Amino acid sequence: MIEHELLRDLAEKNTTKIVMLVADGLGGLPLEAGGKTELETASTPNLDRLAGRGTSGSSIPVLPGITPGSGPGHLGLFGYDPLEYRIGRGALEATGIGFELGPDDVAARGNFCTLDAAGRISDRRAGRIPSEESFAVVERLQAVRIDGVETFVKPVKEHRFVVVFRGPGLDGAVADTDPQATGVEPLAPVAASPAAERTARVAAEFVRQARTILASEKKANGLVLRGFAAKPRLPTFAELYGLRAAAIAVYPMYKGLARLAGMTLVGEAASLEEQLDTLAGCWQDHDFFFLHFKYTDSTGEDGAFADKVRRIEELDRALPRIESLRPDVLVVTGDHSTPSRLRSHSWHPVPTLLVADTCRPDGLERFSERDCLRGGLGQFPAKHLMLLAMAHALRLGKFGA
């Protein structure tokens, strides 16, 4: 990324502090034509006041029309081009359950399935085996032993689990073993490049031993592996920005994404209040603070418009405590939109607000999707948000003379 080359040349030391408050899935839609979005419906006196001081705009997570998952959504906010830096499915799944991937790891998503007497898949989800049952089956797989490789098998939910192979020279370029169909056998793990041949053999050995272990299971007597992936190699926040970055998140996925960017996980907060306690407590030790608020997304995913409004109002009430710490730059944004109406992530631009003494006024007095359209940040790629935060933190030197 040319932006990263610039940062290596231009990033400067300073004592300024940046807070990035990410309201997951912040952007929304009206339920009916002519109506208001969740953010427009919510009473947000603090965000509105901050919009008057700062500069607003709409961030585009990946490209217009592209709906991001949590991985690409956050990579963009952290300043990594999500089209260039990809987190493989297996690595993301491991990250999501809080498994800390190492440099020698290759992770894959596993699905239990039901095989018939001929070894053909009869149920691709092992009868949607309940999590408790599945966890016990995962426990039995801890018995797998492979020469020269450490193996971790971790439960996710229902028929889903994660397997991580740890050892030197492993490589994620192994094809899925899931034939995406019933009535056929699982595929063998096949290396897509010579570098991955050993990994394919390791995966085949894992499947062989697992099949023996699982032979007696009624539902989960087989498995398929998908999304083999190593830990993505991201330059860290310290390398890129010279920032001591702290992540204050509740859910494993967002902790994991922050860790991939080299942030330090701080605290064990279970609520926004506790996150703010943590923020205050670690204020002196860091320069950048990523605060993740999940519930604007989960209420959107549930199609719960009123709940999302309420969660936005909860977030708004948290702002004075953040302001009381006097951050030099305060960013409020989302990793993507999650309109309750769609009950899913969406491609719509994300309302974004940056507050600093160096903001040029854009005449806004409200923070909302509609107002952001007239804001001074315009519509911009999310991957440029960190450049703006760094500039307003007076941590970027001049490009050229």
Next chain:
Amino acid sequence: MIEHELLRDLAEKNTTKIVMLVADGLGGLPLEAGGKTELETASTPNLDRLAGRGTSGSSIPVLPGITPGSGPGHLGLFGYDPLEYRIGRGALEATGIGFELGPDDVAARGNFCTLDAAGRISDRRAGRIPSEESFAVVERLQAVRIDGVETFVKPVKEHRFVVVFRGPGLDGAVADTDPQATGVEPLAPVAASPAAERTARVAAEFVRQARTILASEKKANGLVLRGFAAKPRLPTFAELYGLRAAAIAVYPMYKGLARLAGMTLVGEAASLEEQLDTLAGCWQDHDFFFLHFKYTDSTGEDGAFADKVRRIEELDRALPRIESLRPDVLVVTGDHSTPSRLRSHSWHPVPTLLVADTCRPDGLERFSERDCLRGGLGQFPAKHLMLLAMAHALRLGKFGA
């Protein structure tokens, strides 16, 4: 650049004329929260009237958050991607003092320094030797003679000078000899690539002879060289746009930047009035006119808000004379922002106005940072401004059938 490929295919002949008035450092900031910028404070009846006729917007010189120097700022306005076309430090310094670089030249910035008896740097700026003294020392360096290479040594200011080596096969890939520390000797010039080995030897010979010449100096008895760079290879305005381009500037730096783009320097103006006289006088001989107005930047750099306001008003009063020539396209913009409040260049977008009969009205009646946010040009990379000017000058054909 894809834009240049397009231009080579699409640029067409016409008799239309384009004026680009660059108010250096035009964009600003309010001094206090809730206040107005310099441009918003100024009385600008002509710019406001033109905003009603034309299309406005905010140009981003390099990337969001990136503060450009004069070089990248102007390259963008001239249609060169400043991230792709870099002007090395030495070449820019030579340009800034009005030295016309040739294709066989490599330029470097020189600093006089004080060496102790052991040859170690005791003062990196030679006691900030006054310019008059320094100029005399530079004069003594004219005695350097190097086989097969012509050498130019030119004073800049205080301890700073420029050295240019002219000869076939020279290359700018030579490392700085400045150790950026005292108590150590200057470094030897080292080639970073095989192509630069001869240049490194030439530089070493220059340093050897210079040290002998300077041995008797009290303060400036040593020197370091930095930013070795050849003249950047830019396609010219004639090649890219088919435009006969004239530059009407007062300061050497901007004349030099225009010359790098292949513009013809016209006149010897010392004031805006004289620049307008020059413009009228050369109107028939050129198609494109770059007018550079320095004082919106220098007042900003001085932190002189009221003076910058006054300079903007001076610029505004100049517009009727430009309009009386009936340019087909009139562009008013800046190469970057220089808010008085920051006393330096900044990353903020630059208010930009394009006036032509082909402008689509955007409903604005004022030219200001705030109004430009709602303008028809939106926020756009500065490097695209020339495409727009060419289009409105009806000098670009259709892309594809």
